[in-house]
Amino acid sequence: MMIPILPQLERRQQWIDFFQRERPYAQIREPNCRVDLQTTFLQITRLGEQPLRFTLGSKTTLEPVWQIISRCNWSLQTILDGLDGVESSTAVRDRPIAQWSPDLSVRRSIPRDQHLYAEAPLGTWPKPNLSKEIEQIDAVRSLIAWGKFNDWKSALTPTQWLLASTEYALDWEISKTSDGRCKVIHPEVPTARFDPNL
Secondary structure, eight states, X not given: OOOOEESOOOSHHHHHHHHTSSSOEEEETTTTEEEEEETXXXXXXXXXXXXXXXXXXXXXXXXXXXXXXXHTTTOHHHHHHHHTTXXXXXXXXXXXXXXXXXXXXXXXXXXXTGGGGTTGGGGGSOOOOTTSOOOSHHHHHHHHHTTOEEEEESSSOHHHHHHHHTTOOSOOEEEEOTTSOEEEXXXXXXXEEEEEOO
């Protein structure tokens, strides 16, 4: 399934446009998460090595979700900052907060379908420019994210390696082997070798 990719949800009009989509479901580049509106519940899945899901809303109305969004100044990042304080498997309705709607429920959980989110960051890199040399780590990530490689060799799968690589911005060594394969080395990430599909 193709997942729409939005740069952010930080303004009122962006939220309105999102809610008006035929299917209000998208991957957000910054912060890196997926947002899914399911009738009266908003599901936000923070992406990373272990995805973390927040489900907030009411059984009867979307109003409590809209209240949270507006009170957080239309900022998805602000919403997530607040949700990070919710303990696993607890609900706001179990610990009432006076300023929120009594119908509001907020739950934090680990998605059971984690494999569906393993490739979540793949859309955050632009389509690779295959006419350029592969010299930077972002160029390597783009190749892997877009599947432009053959004969992958690493202790990790391509998706696992891609997720692990996002933790480190520096200390990458990218070279070509004598047979034209790309070799990527980092002190904290298993070495990867592959044939760029140029």
